[in-house]
Amino acid sequence: MKQNFTVRQGALDGVEVFLSVAEHRSFRGAAAQLGVTPSAVSQAVRVLEARIGATLFIRTTRSVGLTEAGERFLARAKPAFEELVAASEVARGLGERPSGLLRLSVPRAVVPILLEPLIASFCKAYPDVEVEVATSKELIDLATEGFDAGVRLGQFVAADMVAVPLSAPFRFVVVGSPAYFAARGRPGQLDDLREHACIRWRRSSGALALWSFNNNGQPVEIAVAGPFIASDFPSMLGAAIEGIGLAQLPEPMAAEGLRSGKLAQVLEPYAPTIPGVFLYYPSRRQIMPKLRAFIDHVKSRTARSSASDS
Incomplete structure (x- = not known):
């Protein structure tokens, strides 16, 4: 079911004209401020009064005053219109410059x-x-x-x-600590991973990620096993440095550990490259x-x- 608008279409039409006439107490003064003719100002006010259903101005040949309805309308419309103008300026600023x-x-x-x-x-x-x-x-x-x-x-x-x-594109590398390799040895082939403790990564979907490799140009995925499961790469990196097991990580993340000697890389020929x-x-x-x-x-x-x- 279609809902009606809270504010009727065109409800703001003529409000700025009304406010200008109320400020100057003059149709000519409002016309000069707005850059239109006095007849256009008069027409806009008449349309606004007809839409509201009340007379807003008392007009004489010498002066323009507000009716009670006009006074009440002014008291509510002026701060609301000023807020609307301010909101427009804020939005315009965001659309014109980085802020x-x-x-x-x-x-x-x-x-x-x-x-x-x-x-x-x-x-x-x-x-x-x-x-x-x-x-x-x-x-x-x-x-x-x-x-x-x-x-x-x-x-x-x-x-x-x-x-x-x-x-830039980078590789996913398998790394482990010197202490881990001293105790468990180094895998030389992909099949050797069956005999090693591997740190696994649980995706946001809940599934455990497979380890991906490049075997002579062919993509290979292997399900590994191990004592530790993490949900992010930094935790996997920390676990690998502590010697819990092998981890497959983005090479930039493992770079400092490899430079410092806290980690060593294995299975280098099988490391896949990802877009970055x-x-x-x-x-x-x-x-x-x-x-x-x-x-x-x-x-x-x-x-x-x-x-x-x-």
Whole structure:
């Protein structure tokens, strides 16, 4: 069943004219302020009075005054109209320059690696934009949850989203601690994983993720077993450093542990390469300036990083 509008269509028509006449106590003065003819002002007031069902002005040849209905209408309409104008100015400001609250949904793992330096430089460049980062392992509906954009691994970005790369493609590597390898040895083939303790990752759907590999150009997925299950990569990384078992992690996340010697890599020939991490947002023609500025900032930093690596 179709509902009626609380405010009738055209209910605001003539209100600005009424307020101007009430301020100047003159139809000519209102016409001069609004840049229209006195007859146009008079017509707008007559239409407003007819729609309301009450006379708002007392007109004489020498003066214009407010009726009781006009006084009451003025008392309520003026602050409401001023609020409406102020709201329009705020909305216009958000549509004209980068400002306001930029909400991003991201996995916790990418915050220290990618987002912290990126957001720090963005906040310096655009001080009128407030950046809110909400960490979540779940793939949420950006529009429903009120987010401007999200960050995810490329394979998890939906096809109907616009995706902007935040990183170059990287490998998923299998790592373990020196203490673990001293006790259990090193796997040399994929089949050797059956004899090893593996740290598993539970997806937001509840399913345990398979380990993915590249075997002579062919993708292979293996169900592994082990004593520890985590729901995010940082927990898996910590467990691997503590020697609980082997972990398959994004190479950038494991890089510091590999450099420091806290971790060592195995099964290198089988490490698969994934597209990388992407900023994604709904495809739409009109993008708010705050998001456009962030997208341009991401592209600029990515281009500089690619140039320095080449």
